[in-house]
Amino acid sequence: MNMLKLLALDRFTLLLVAMVVLASFLPVSGSAAHFFNVITTIAIAILFFLHGAKLSREAIVQGIMHWKFHVLVFAFTFAVFPILGLLAKPVLLPMLGQELYWGFLFMCFLPSTVQSSIAFTSVAKGNVASAVCSASFSNIIGMFITPVLVSVFILGKSEHEFDPTSSIIQITLLLLLPFVLGQLFRPLVYPHMIKVPRLVKSFDQGSILMVVYGAFSSAVVAGLWNEVSWQTLLLLVLACSVFLTVIMLLAYYLPKVFGFNRKDQIAIFFCSSKKTLASGVPMAQILFIGQPLGMIVLPIMIFHQIQLMVCGIIANRWSKQNPDE
Template identity: 80%
Template sequence: MLKLLALDRFTILLFVMVILASVMPVSGQAADVFGSITTVAIAILFFLHGAKLSREAVLEGLMHWKLHGLVFAFTFALFPILGLLAKPILLPMLGQELYWGFLFMCFLPSTVQSSIAFTSVAQGNVAAAVCSASFSNIIGMLITPLLVAYFILGQSTHNFDPTSSILQITLLLLVPFILGQLLRPWVFPQMKKMPKIVKVFDQGSILMVVYGAFSSAVVAGLWQQVSLSTLFALMVACSLLLTIIMLLTLYIPRALGFNRADQKAIFFCGSKKTLASGVPMAQILFIGQPLGMIVLPIMIFHQIQLMVCGIIANMWSKHSDVRIEE
């Protein structure tokens, strides 16, 4: 049942971090120290992501610019449009901070690891998925702060400098990623020798960020502000958004004449949002804001997308001889 619902160990640990932060939140000077350690861990994480990315896969995937353009349109145009159109309904239902988090989620790039993994399981175009998901994360370091500046913080009294935020995100995420790419010939062979350690560090750094974010939110009174009915409404909103996006990422590539393997890559890359990049970006972009409420929508959406994509990928892998159009 856990495999069917895509409830792997990492997903369970995410919930554990939320519970731990609710019961034993880190605060005060300890929170500052923990935040510094987390920042270093995130930088190392993106260094490892850069080292894992094959240059051959990038070169092969870059040739498929039509596919990447469509994924880009889903990620940075369609998602934001749907999020903005939902404002009249979601803002009074969720409140300003949770709606900001929902809209921020719509502005985020796609996932990298899960997009590639699900495309591989479904026997799609893995090379294109590697390139498309990676490009989405890199360009998202520029586009996401600009969208947040204009549509969220630009509409508030919060003094926000997108240039400063882009620079911080570049130093924290992009520079380590590029450094990992440059040092890949020496680093990647060592990573292959200890895959379990790399995986533990990969997931552990995200768990640290989630724990820190929710700790600060709990200290600020998160669970006094978010009722069960509001939480349920947020889950429904995330589910409806994912349903609409998945239907569009399934049928539009088919109508445009992409082959089956490309359709699968577009489906998995264009329908998801990243938690790994999202939470560190939120820490930089929403300084002084209720961070726990900002990242709550992406955490919920992240789990729903894993569950649904896991089921679909397994179904397609068992029926690889059946046309995706059927």
């Protein structure tokens, strides 16, 4: 029963699939799509305000001193992932096509997750303080690094002109500014948030579901499912699975080679092997204006679900081990 529970899709995964199905049959379009996008933008800004309010300043101070830990996680997130994604181009480009490969590469350029990295580290009895600091720092710095990487390796080589400075400003206003305001107002906001954890979680997930529905609606209107076959979709799932396996093997063995202790190894593993859907989809909306957005975000959606299921199983197993194992 426990194994079946671990392998089962969680509610959020099912809701993500439901949004894709809903957008496939009932896409929002025209003036309704414009209004929906405005509401979604406001929801995302509130979401990152809440993220800022959740983050403990004590955890930041405690975790930020562990600089070797953060350097390795940063290297995985913004060096190892992109390098492997670029090296895989001769295989992935003919297999997936240009737009899906762009989406796959965009996924490699994204920062790590925050909530799931911390949650899995906690379950597996790892260094939670460093995980909090590293995952949060990854998301903040990613708001600047991801647009630059996209500019150089994706849109810089396309026919469309792309200004990373403008995108960084938009991402800063939409994601970073609300996050900073959340930190500033944390003493006032956080006590109320902990009283309604289910409401906060529902808003968190609901915001992402709105973005996914809007993105796929635009893609369906533009003919997404005429361009992506079931065979291509299965190949994308296979590519994400193989890629995650390679990353996880590296994230498991390299911290041991560098002499990190058991708790640090666990935290590095979970922080280094994941990519964020929460920040990724809003960034894609800003960075890929005029591009096939549904195909761009499809790889990160699939990778996100695979990483959650695999990390859930691993975290549960490690939680039952002795610290010295």
